[in-house]
Amino acid sequence: MTIEEIKNLCKKYGVYPSRSKGQNFLLCEEALCEVVEASDIKSKDIVLEIGPGFGVLTKRIAARAAKAVGVELDGKLYAAAKDILKVYKNVEIINYDILKLSEEQLKELTGGSYKITANLPYSITGSFLKKFLTLKYKPDLMALMLQKEVAERICALPGDMSLLSVSAQYYSNPQIVSKVPKECFYPVPEVDSAIVRFEIKKTENDADEKKFFQIARIGFSARRKMLKNNLFNGFKGMGKEIFIAKIEKILQEIGLKNNARAQDLSVEDWKRLAEKIEI
Known part of the structure; x- marks a missing residue:
């Protein structure tokens, strides 16, 4: 999708992208394909997408998955996604704060077995990871677009570890799939991004x-x-x-x-x- 197409959609649905809400729309086709590939979506999968926006990534998810569930906090973007994606029978869009979604709601939406794909607002990265890595019904896999610096901290090796990397690696095996320059977004953010694939550990940790x-x-x-x-x-x-x-x-x-x-x-x-x- 081009910048002009995004601008036209913003105008049509009365959306004014907010930096404070992390509303930076992904434009680059290559990066979109890499997010989908990193999600390893199968035909029976249920995929939870955080912030579907104008549904650019959602359409690609819906083409592969049994069901795509988009959770959109912004009211105008929710209305836009509902309208744009109404022809997709396997897409459900809800207007909700992902950080307030309960385990019961999550199970009702996904059946308890699901994957997550998201161009995640940078401001909620820590809270989001803490929530979904410690849930009873954890995702099977997550493919997240994160701030590059944060992605590198999460995937750090001994010698450069932090409490963030220890926490992420306790529950999952994170790996940087690719780095995405800031010019691939509209509006252009201040920093570059990276796609991180989190393979959630299936076995219970033997540690207290x-x-x-x-x-x-x-x-x-x-x-x-x-x-x-x-x-x-x-x-x-x-x-x-x-x-x-x-x-x-x-x-x-x-x-x-x-x-x-x-x-x-x-x-x-x-x-x-x-x-x-x-x-």
Whole structure:
């Protein structure tokens, strides 16, 4: 779709794209195809699309999936999508805030088995990932257009890890499919984007989830400090020398250096650490 076509649709439906709402419409055909391919849509799939806008991506989803469910917060874009997509019998558009969608509503819309595809507003990325990665009815897969910097943080390797990457990689296997320049959107955003594919882990994590994230949050509390010092400050239950010696022993047992920092640990390292630390 061209910029002129998008502008004409905005005029027709009285839509004024809002930067604060992350309303940047994807134009590039190549990027649209890459999002669809990353979604790995099969003929029996139900696909949840966040922010269908003018239905450019929705049409491609509907051509492959059993059903496409678009969740649109903006009232005018909801009306536009309903009108544009009315000829598609396997498309349902609802006017709702995706972050307020309950598990019961989600199950009613999708049957509990679904995939997610979205050109996600940057402002809700963190809240969105926290919600859908921790649901009882998690998606089978997500293909999301995200801010490039955030995508790179999510997919980071040990040495550059953050609490965000640890959290995302605890529940899924994220991978950057491709990077999308800002010029592929209208209006043009300030930053480039990237398509990230999240393959949701099917098996239950063997770690104590509450304990895992408690220790990880403490570990990342002061990024420049060594992990053992952050852990001491978070668990002041014994003398520093005794505690540090105990932590150093644990770090050695799991194959880490005494001067390791939180960003050096993989998800598996955090799991082993959580198993050995007594809270």
